[in-house]
Amino acid sequence: MTRRSDKRMRLILAANRLIHRKGYERTSIAEIAKEAAVPPGNVYYYFKTKEELVDAMIARRNAFISAWLSDIDKDGDPELKLTRFVDEFEKTSKSRAEHGCPVGGLCHDANRIGGTFADQAGAAFRTLLEWLARQFVELGDDQERAKANALHLFSVLEGATLFAHTFREPGIVEAESARLKAWLVSLATSQQP
Amino acid sequence: MTRRSDKRMRLILAANRLIHRKGYERTSIAEIAKEAAVPPGNVYYYFKTKEELVDAMIARRNAFISAWLSDIDKDGDPELKLTRFVDEFEKTSKSRAEHGCPVGGLCHDANRIGGTFADQAGAAFRTLLEWLARQFVELGDDQERAKANALHLFSVLEGATLFAHTFREPGIVEAESARLKAWLVSLATSQQP
DNA sequence: GTCTATAGGCAGATAGAC
DNA sequence: GTCTATCTGCCTATAGAC
Numbered sequence: 286m287t288r289r290s291d292k293r294m295r296l297i298l299a300a301n302r303l304i305h306r307k308g309y310e311r312t313s314i315a316e317i318a319k320e321a322a323v324p325p326g327n328v329y330y331y332f333k334t335k336e337e338l339v340d341a342m343i344a345r346r347n348a349f350i351s352a353w354l355s356d357i358d359k360d361g362d363p364e365l366k367l368t369r370f371v372d373e374f375e376k377t378s379k380s381r382a383e384h385g386c387p388v389g390g391l392c393h394d395a396n397r398i399g400g401t402f403a404d405q406a407g408a409a410f411r412t413l414l415e416w417l418a419r420q421f422v423e424l425g426d427d428q429e430r431a432k433a434n435a436l437h438l439f440s441v442l443e444g445a446t447l448f449a450h451t452f453r454e455p456g457i458v459e460a461e462s463a464r465l466k467a468w469l470v471s472l473a474t475s476q477q478p
Numbered sequence: 479m480t481r482r483s484d485k486r487m488r489l490i491l492a493a494n495r496l497i498h499r500k501g502y503e504r505t506s507i508a509e510i511a512k513e514a515a516v517p518p519g520n521v522y523y524y525f526k527t528k529e530e531l532v533d534a535m536i537a538r539r540n541a542f543i544s545a546w547l548s549d550i551d552k553d554g555d556p557e558l559k560l561t562r563f564v565d566e567f568e569k570t571s572k573s574r575a576e577h578g579c580p581v582g583g584l585c586h587d588a589n590r591i592g593g594t595f596a597d598q599a600g601a602a603f604r605t606l607l608e609w610l611a612r613q614f615v616e617l618g619d620d621q622e623r624a625k626a627n628a629l630h631l632f633s634v635l636e637g638a639t640l641f642a643h644t645f646r647e648p649g650i651v652e653a654e655s656a657r658l659k660a661w662l663v664s665l666a667t668s669q670q671p
Numbered sequence: 672g673t674c675t676a677t678a679g680g681c682a683g684a685t686a687g688a689c
Numbered sequence: 690g691t692c693t694a695t696c697t698g699c700c701t702a703t704a705g706a707c
Contacts, residue, residue, distance in 0.1 A: 308590045310503035313682065327692050329684065385589065392644045393586055396578065397501045407644045414641075433653060436641060440654055443640050444633030448607075451585045451600045460626060461633055506700060520674050522702060678703075688693075 293331045293341075295321040300342045305387045309339065309394040336402065343391070343405045350388075350409050354416050363423035364473040367438070368466055370417065374442045375462040378455035385450040388413075389443050414439060424473060434472075441465055486524045486534075488514040493535045498580045502532065502587040529595065536584070536598045543581075543602050547609050556616035557666040560631070561659055563610065567635045568655040571648035578643040581606075582636050607632060617666060627665075634658055 299321035303312045314335055318325045332338040357369050374381070384390075388409045395406035417435035418428075426434060445461035448454070492514035496505045507528055511518045525531040550562050567574070577583075581602045588599035610628035611621075619627060638654035641647070 308503075308587075310501070311590055314684090315682080324692055326684090326694080330691065333684090335683065385586065389640055390586065392640065393578065393583065394501075396643055397504055403644070410641065410644055433657075436638070436650060437634070437654065437657060440637030440641060440650075441630070441633050442637065444635065444637030445629070447582055447585065447636050447640070448603065448629060448633060450589055451596070451603055457629060457633075461630060464626075464630060507702090508700075517674055519676080519702085523673065526702090528701070673707085675706075676704090678701105680700085680702105682699080683697095685696075686694095689691080 292321070292323050296323060296328060296331055296338060297342050297345055300338055301346065301387075304339065304342065304394075305390065306384050308390060309398065314338075336400075339402075340405060343409075346387070347409050347412065350412060354412070363420040364469055367417070367420050367424075367469050370420075371438070371442070371462050371465050371469070374446070375459050378449065378458040378462075381446045381458050382449040382453050382455040386443060386446045389446060410439075438465055485514070485516050489516060489521060489524055489531060490535050490538055493531055494539065494580075497532065497535065497587075498583065499577050501583060502591065507531075529593075532595075533598060536602075539580070540598075540602050540605065543605060547605070556613040557662055560610070560613050560617075560662050563613075564631070564635070564655050564658050564662070567639070568652050571642065571651040571655075574639045574651050575642040575646050575648040579636060579639045582639060603632075631658055 296317060299317045300312070303317055303320055314328050315325045317338070318328050323331075328338065332341065353373075357366050360366050360369065388406070391406045392403070392410065395403040414432075414435050417438060418431040421431035421434045422428065441461050442458070442465070445458045449457040489510060492510045493505070496510055496513055507521050508518045510531070511521050516524075521531070525534065546566075550559050553559050553562065581599070584599045585596070585603065588596040607625075607628050610631060611624040614624035614627045615621065634654050635651070635658070638651045642650040
């Protein structure tokens with residue numbers, strides 16, 4: 286086998302790009318193959334179905350997210366870690382305005398498709414929310430409040446992304462990020478507002 | 479003509495229901511016809527294209543939203559009006575957990591399709607945001623701050639809807655609604671925090 | 672004016688050639 | 690083990706029958 290994993294990975298990466306931009310439904314196997322420079326139709330040698338390809342793509346994304354969180358975790362200070370989390374959204378504001386949130390968009394699509402798909406896609410959100418809640422606990426929240434604050438922070442960012450995408454206005458994500466960071470500062474200073 | 483407008487409206491209503499549940503891509507003309515009890519294929523007598531049908535559906539939705547805002551406007555108090563706005567999300571939390579936000583979902587789909595579609599769908603958000611900003615002005619905000627607060631309030635609700643949908647958890651919308659209402663009270667009491 | 676039969680195209684998937 | 694030619698089915702849209 287001449288580097289089977291190479292083409293396989295190229296297909297996963299192409300699917301990742303295209304599905305972020307065009308969504309699951311409007312991204313065809315043929316397009317993914319073309320983008321990956323793999324002969325069309327040949328995709329089914331590497332993946333039995335389109336769904337299996339996307340499953341592999343989601344798994345890779347989720348691993349990426351876990352690795353990212355581990356990287357942030359090297360900082361000990363929860364306030365700083367939360368700030369870095371929000372910063373990531375600010376930094377990707379242009380991409381978000383143009384194509385929406387990769388995770389949120391996929392969850393949206395997955396919810397429509399149903400099956401095991403939605404759980405796979407939602408796992409990324411679950412991981413991120415649990416991580417966020419842990420940071421709020423470290424800041425002094427009890428479990429319940431930490432969960433609520435995690436959900437609030439993330440809701441703001443995802444909602445802002447939706448509006449930024451709808452109006453093609455990266456500034457919306459940036460404005461809400463700034464607001465959240467100010468809130469984090471006030472939280473950390475005054476041990477709960 | 480034996481009540482041309484009757485079948486036409488039935489098709490619009492069927493499209494509205496189905497597209498909310500399954501999204502634009504996964505809702506076929508044949509399904510819409512079936513749901514509306516109109517002979518399949520006959521749809522094209524009433525609408526030249528699928529896009530035209532959806533345009534009509536969006537126009538109806540947008541009119542509905544404007545009427546709803548006019549109704550709320552009968553209350554003079556901006557704080558009460560904003561509370562009623564948030565209440566609407568709380569009341570529809572179950573539907574939101576099951577099928578997502580009808581407006582947000584459509585904007586999402588429309589962004590992928592492109593063309594004149596995205597503007598049509600986004601118009602509802604624009605109308606709602608402008609209305610929200612007006613209420614914040616009445617509460618004492620300057621224009622810029624009112625716009626920011628409108629966007630923030632709505633972002634929270636749309637983000638919460640996304641998570642509620644992803645996790646099939648209406649409580650998420652309810653929790654964020656409660657949080658927003660507490661915030662509105664604190665805003666109105668203390669003329670800006 | 673209303674509806675049906677069908678065209679035309681593209682999607683996902685497969686069988687089998689190289 | 691790798692790739693291509695092709696099948697089947699569904700979707701949008703139309704031409705023309707009633």
